[in-house]
Amino acid sequence: MIRVVILGSGNVAQHLYTGFLDQKHAKVIQCYNRKRLLFHPAQEENSITDDIGSLKEADIYILAVSDNAITPLSAQLPFKNKLVVHTSGSVPMKALCNLNKRGVFYPLQTFSRDKNIDFDSVPICIEAEEEKDVHLLKDLATPLSSKIYEISSDQRNILHVSAVFVNNFTNHLFSIGNDICKEHNIPFEILYPLIQETAQKVIQMNPDQAQTGPAIRKDTKTIERHLNILSDPLQKEIYQTLTKAIQSKYGKKL
Amino acid sequence: MIRVVILGSGNVAQHLYTGFLDQKHAKVIQCYNRKRLLFHPAQEENSITDDIGSLKEADIYILAVSDNAITPLSAQLPFKNKLVVHTSGSVPMKALCNLNKRGVFYPLQTFSRDKNIDFDSVPICIEAEEEKDVHLLKDLATPLSSKIYEISSDQRNILHVSAVFVNNFTNHLFSIGNDICKEHNIPFEILYPLIQETAQKVIQMNPDQAQTGPAIRKDTKTIERHLNILSDPLQKEIYQTLTKAIQSKYGKKL
Numbered sequence: 001m002i003r004v005v006i007l008g009s010g011n012v013a014q015h016l017y018t019g020f021l022d023q024k025h026a027k028v029i030q031c032y033n034r035k036r037l038l039f040h041p042a043q044e045e046n047s048i049t050d051d052i053g054s055l056k057e058a059d060i061y062i063l064a065v066s067d068n069a070i071t072p073l074s075a076q077l078p079f080k081n082k083l084v085v086h087t088s089g090s091v092p093m094k095a096l097c098n099l100n101k102r103g104v105f106y107p108l109q110t111f112s113r114d115k116n117i118d119f120d121s122v123p124i125c126i127e128a129e130e131e132k133d134v135h136l137l138k139d140l141a142t143p144l145s146s147k148i149y150e151i152s153s154d155q156r157n158i159l160h161v162s163a164v165f166v167n168n169f170t171n172h173l174f175s176i177g178n179d180i181c182k183e184h185n186i187p188f189e190i191l192y193p194l195i196q197e198t199a200q201k202v203i204q205m206n207p208d209q210a211q212t213g214p215a216i217r218k219d220t221k222t223i224e225r226h227l228n229i230l231s232d233p234l235q236k237e238i239y240q241t242l243t244k245a246i247q248s249k250y251g252k253k254l
Numbered sequence: 255m256i257r258v259v260i261l262g263s264g265n266v267a268q269h270l271y272t273g274f275l276d277q278k279h280a281k282v283i284q285c286y287n288r289k290r291l292l293f294h295p296a297q298e299e300n301s302i303t304d305d306i307g308s309l310k311e312a313d314i315y316i317l318a319v320s321d322n323a324i325t326p327l328s329a330q331l332p333f334k335n336k337l338v339v340h341t342s343g344s345v346p347m348k349a350l351c352n353l354n355k356r357g358v359f360y361p362l363q364t365f366s367r368d369k370n371i372d373f374d375s376v377p378i379c380i381e382a383e384e385e386k387d388v389h390l391l392k393d394l395a396t397p398l399s400s401k402i403y404e405i406s407s408d409q410r411n412i413l414h415v416s417a418v419f420v421n422n423f424t425n426h427l428f429s430i431g432n433d434i435c436k437e438h439n440i441p442f443e444i445l446y447p448l449i450q451e452t453a454q455k456v457i458q459m460n461p462d463q464a465q466t467g468p469a470i471r472k473d474t475k476t477i478e479r480h481l482n483i484l485s486d487p488l489q490k491e492i493y494q495t496l497t498k499a500i501q502s503k504y505g506k507k508l
Binding site: 122160176184 | 321344362363364366368369371375376377379401403405409411412413414415416417418419420421422423424425426427428429430431432434435438440442444445446447448449450451452453454455456457458459460461462463464465466467468469470473476479480483484488489491492493495496498499500502503
């Protein structure tokens with residue numbers, strides 16, 4: 001059984017804890033966070049500590065903390081030569097203090113405190129300095145998820161930029177759609193099926209083939225009418241920038 | 255039984271034809287398109303015409319044609335006082351020739367030729383000049399979809415702008431994610447679960463609450479590193495514009 005200690009109090013720490021709860025191959029023997037936060041009703045009070053000096057002996061220490069906290073927290077750990085991993089999409093593995101064996105255990109998903117995640121479909125990107133630690137991380141990830149990828153720090157950086165586009169920026173487009181509907185008293189839920197289908201399509205066809213709309217059709221009349229409807233200058237700017245990008249990308253092929 | 259004639263050869267025409275195929279309350283008695291295109295193996299050859307003068311007597315004529323073709327085609331119809339509807343998100347009902355009774359039957363979904371659609375979850379936005387035609391359109395839509403909305407031309411315009419953001423522009427963000435991954439030999443499929451979860455979340459929580467990422471965290475170090483990774487100037491511009499919009503929207507609340 002792989003003994004795990006999770007450090008951190010955020011959404012990733014909470015979801016990882018819950019994800020490991022039903023597993024037999026690994027056990028979270030301790031959680032460290034300064035607030036002594038409980039992640040789950042089943043968690044025992046004495047398995048939580050806010051004292052970095054009291055960390056238990058484990059096989060893997062998972063630092064599920066904010067990007068800026070990874071380096072300082074890894075330097076505070078009161079032991080050497082243990083496997084210490086972080087869970088960040090954008091921080092290089094070598095940002096971890098080199099007194100321990102370093103690695104990354106990055107679940108590529110968006111986590112919210114109040115929304116359960118089926119871990120089986122969460123891609124886990126792993127990296128480690130030593131081959132045997134790669135194996136250990138794979139052993140840890142395998143029963144949790146069916147999608148495990150060995151990804152270097154450089155590749156992870158690329159994935160993270162892409163994730164900003166397909167998740168953070170996409171969500172902001174949803175937020176704009178919601179604002180426009182709210183402004184005109186139209187229920188945003190009318191657009192839910194369209195949003196689901198847009199996301200489903202990407203699995204079945206290349207997004208270049210799925211591109212539709214006034215921009216790719218060069219339908220200048222509709223584009224103009226849309227720009228007149230938008231009252232927010234930033235919404236207008238986003239509309240214009242994305243329309244320009246779509247026309248530039250597909251212009252030659254039309 | 256409601257007798258329907260569908261005019262047009264595009265994806266909406268095809269999916270509407272297929273959608274009505276299993277229905278008992280309505281029958282597509284004829285299709286008109288200049289290519290005499292068959293939409294389905296079950297379709298009879300003699301139910302297709304390319305001669306506008308040979309249109310059969312029906313209760314509803316659905317013009318599922320491109321936005322620019324709606325007005326001229328509606329003016330060519332060789333009859334009067336029949337219910338004629340278009341299927342466009344952005345064209346006003348009154349763009350239809352006023353010699354017939356006018357209406358709109360707008361299925362708010364993205365249709366591709368090779369991807370089947372479960373019509374039951376497709377919101378259908380209807381509009382008509384006369385109350386009894388609104389009822390007829392509702393009767394036509396009811397067995398097809400469980401989401402029917404009576405929407406004015408002005409409201410439909412607003413919905414259409416919102417749809418451009420949540421569908422067309424979102425798909426372009428997916429396309430950028432795909433391009434970035436391809437450029438660096440990383441399988442884009444790693445991002446599929448994130449894309450699905452992003453779309454799922456919008457149903458369960460307000461997109462403002464779901465917003466995460468370096469922009470809202472004002473993580474300037476990560477933003478800078480991401481901008482350095484992007485080689486395409488338009489990708490950079492989209493990254494900057496959306497980052498600025500997110501920071502402007504949530505800046506005051508942070």
